[in-house]
Amino acid sequence: MLTFLGFAMVVTFMYLIMSKRLSALIALIIIPIVFALIGGFAAGIGPMMLEGITKLAPTGVMLMFAILYFALMIDSGLFDPAVRKILQLVKGDPLKVSVGTAVLALVVSLDGDGATTYMICVAAMLPLYSRLGMSPRIMAGLIILAGGVMNMTPWGGPTARAASALHVDPSAIFVPMIPAMLAGVVAILLIAYLYGKRERARLGELHLPGDAVEHGAISVSQYPDARRPRLIWFNGALTAALMLALISGLLPLPVLFMLAFGIAMIVNYPCLQQQKERVAAHAGNVLAVVGLIFAAGIFTGILSGTGMVDAMSKSLLAVIPDAMGPYLALITAVVSMPFTFFMSNDAFYYGVLPVLAEAASHYGISPVEMARASIVGQPVHLLSPLVPSTYLLVGLAGIEFGEHQRFTLKWAVLVCLCILFAALLMGIFPLFGSH
Structure with missing residues (x-):
């Protein structure tokens, strides 16, 4: 009964959000409550939901302040010199333009917001192209590949979803994955180099007049009044210190981002009115993400509290051949590519991953290792027709969606495989679990 209820709940949830009958936020709240009531769990439903929300509170806080912090750094103009330098260096050489596109996209997508990355990168690079x-x-291909790798940061979305679905610390997923992400970055730069070389052979090198004048005025900040060019060294040092503290695990992630945000806000925008304006400018982004995380607390709380996830994993274990069970981390990494392409991140991380992780625990594979494996497919995920921001990218670039998919998909799979092999080589998640 529990197994049937659990799978029916996940299928209903996935169907409703994929057919756009409900938003993920509403579905995460309503669907589990309905199925818990059907299963006769009315008496314990409150404590279950509260326990799920309590477990996810640190992740919600971390995401809120991480998004605000990076938005603040972009507004203040921290990344402007890097963008200008890239545009200055590429000049009229197609090889440099291609590699510069990849580097620019990697830098700008640090804030984890795809739409912002696409607007900034296309505005800067399309005139050159x-x-x-x-x-x-x-x-468009290089920008979306860079976004796919940088989407693995804890504030990017998938890592936070995996962490909230499996109740693990986002930094425990992300920090060990950094070397594997670097392998993905190297793959993207190589792809950029190969295409740049091909374009250089086709077009030759052009000497464009007046570049320096144009580049001097370029800024990735969308709010001219919020720019703080005089504080660029301070903001750079603060961001570097934040990254070092994050990697070394000096303090919990939510605390680190709260501290960094507080310091950045006081120094850059000491006036109370300016502080209110900065928060208001990015409130929509923050609310959309944080609301989803807390709603996921209800979903995972009921899934665990009712025992549905245990029952589902036992039935899954019965179906998986014994010989395949120890390879569940590898299987999860491989299926994360098609699964996140054909279904939304919410459906995969909240619906499928908890069941796979519970099954994998019987083979000595920890939830955090499963979470790391589950984010490998992100470069492929962004090419999904279910990702709204990708339509923005192809629209800005003036290309067809299908054309973009045909061109980029093979490279996205290659980048995912590079990340996968690097992760296995470094033992970030195991090729083979033990009973």
């Missing part, structure tokens, strides 16, 4: 006669498909 047009003037040189380069294919905008290359630009």
Whole structure:
């Protein structure tokens, strides 16, 4: 009965959000409550939901302040010199333009917001591609590949979802994955180099006049009044210190981002009115993400509290051949590519991953290792027709969605495989679990 209820709940949830009958936020709250009532768990439903929300509170706080912090750094103009330098260096050489596109996208997508990354990168690079006669498909492909790798940061979305679904610390997923992500970055730069070389052979090198004048005015900040060019060294040092503290595990992630945000806000925007404006400018982004995390607390709380997840994993274990069970981390990493392509991140991380993780625990594979394996497919996920921001990218670049998919999909799979092999080589998650 519990197994049937659990699978029916996950299937109903996935169907409703994929058919756009309900938003993920509403579905995460309503669906588990309905199924808990059907299963006769009315008496314990409150404590179950509260326990789920309590477990996810640190993740929600971390995401809230991480998004605000990076938004603040972009507003203040921290990344402007890097963007200008990249545009200055690439000049009229298609090889440099191609590699510069990848580097720029990797830098800008640090804030974890796909739409912002696409707007900034396309605005900066498309004029160059047009003037040189380069294919905008290359630009769109490199930008989305970079976004896919940087999407693995704890504030990017998938890592936070995996952490909230399995009740593990986001930094425990992310920090060990950094070397594997670097392997993905190297793969992207190599792809950029190969396409740049091909375009250089096709077009030759052009010398464009007046570049320095144009680049001096470029800024990735969308709010001219919020720029703080005089504080760039302070903001750079603060961000570097935050990253070092994050990697070394000096303090819990939520506390680190709260501290960094507080310091950045006081120094950059000492006036109370300015502080209110900065928070208000990014409140929509924050609310959309944090609301989802707390709603997920109800879903995972009921899934665990009713015993549905245990029953589902036992039935899954019965189906999985004994010989395949120890390879569940590898299987999860591989299926994360098609699964997150054909279904939303919410459906995969809240619906499928908890069941796989519970089954994997019987083979000595920990939830945090399963969480790391589950984020490997993100570069492929962004090419899914279910990702709204990808339509923005192809629209800005002036290319067809299908054309973009055909061009980029093979490279996205290659980047995912590079991350997967690097993770296995470094023991970030195991190839083979033990009973």
